[in-house]
Amino acid sequence: AIRMTQSPSSFSASIGDRVTITCRASQGISSYLAWYQQKPGKAPKLLIYAASTLESGVPSRFSGSGSGTDFTLTISSLQSEDFATYYCQQYYSYPRTFGQGTRLEIK
Amino acid sequence: EVRLLESGGGLVQPGGSLRLSCAASGFTFSNSAMGWVRQAPGQGLEWVSVMSGSGDNIYYTDSVKGRFTISRDNSENTVYLQMNSLRVEDTAVYYCAKDREVLGCSDYWGQGTLVTVSS
Numbered sequence: 001a002i003r004m005t006q007s008p009s010s011f012s013a014s015i016g017d018r019v020t021i022t023c024r025a026s027q028g029i030s031s032y033l034a035w036y037q038q039k040p041g042k043a044p045k046l047l048i049y050a051a052s053t054l055e056s057g058v059p060s061r062f063s064g065s066g067s068g069t070d071f072t073l074t075i076s077s078l079q080s081e082d083f084a085t086y087y088c089q090q091y092y093s094y095p096r097t098f099g100q101g102t103r104l105e106i107k
Numbered sequence: 108e109v110r111l112l113e114s115g116g117g118l119v120q121p122g123g124s125l126r127l128s129c130a131a132s133g134f135t136f137s138n139s140a141m142g143w144v145r146q147a148p149g150q151g152l153e154w155v156s157v158m159s160g161s162g163d164n165i166y167y168t169d170s171v172k173g174r175f176t177i178s179r180d181n182s183e184n185t186v187y188l189q190m191n192s193l194r195v196e197d198t199a200v201y202y203c204a205k206d207r208e209v210l211g212c213s214d215y216w217g218q219g220t221l222v223t224v225s226s
Contacts, residue, residue: 049207094166095167096154096157
């Protein structure tokens with residue numbers, strides 16, 4: 001199975017900060033990479049697919065980049081509603097696998 | 108509006124069985140791959156299984172192969188997860204999810220149903 005490693009696992013940031021989360025695949029996955037946001041007690045929400053395509057309805061402050069093995073999720077200016085846990089997922093091969101998650105907390 | 112509603116979770120003893128259901132609406136169900144993702148208490152997301160719209164393609168994560176079976180009824184717009192030989196480590200919230208495209212990532216998720224495996 002392809003291993004997905006996110007960094008950092010958690011960190012604190014302030015409203016208005018620019019934030020970047022990284023995700024590394026143990027082997028090449030082309031652009032078959034999605035990012036999800038999950039808030040406590042809620043289902044995950046798709047933010048980005050195909051590494052860099054914004055899902056409909058997702059604010060433009062979210063962006064994704066990368067291909068192959070290295071990917072990033074960037075939030076250009078943090079808003080209060082962005083404090084959550086973020087997961088990357090590869091869907092290049094089975095089993096599909098998630099990163100361990102990055103918990104974003106308010107500083 | 109896309110809606111996914113899971114049911115069937117509950118408390119079961121180790122070695123027992125449970126069947127989860129996910130009723131879907133708001134999209135052409137037979138054209139969409141459907142799957143299951145689980146989340147153990149306080150842990151991250153774990154992909155479990157997916158079935159294509161026609162039912163021809165089925166995939167599982169290794170830890171559930173031979174114990175879990177995914178199926179669907181396109182006439183009822185429902186996907187199922189039959190879980191047998193349940194283990195304590197299967198305890199989790201199970202989410203039903205719709206694939207965004209043919210066997211792609213998941214664009215819609217249900218609210219989840221809790222499965223607790225304990226004696």
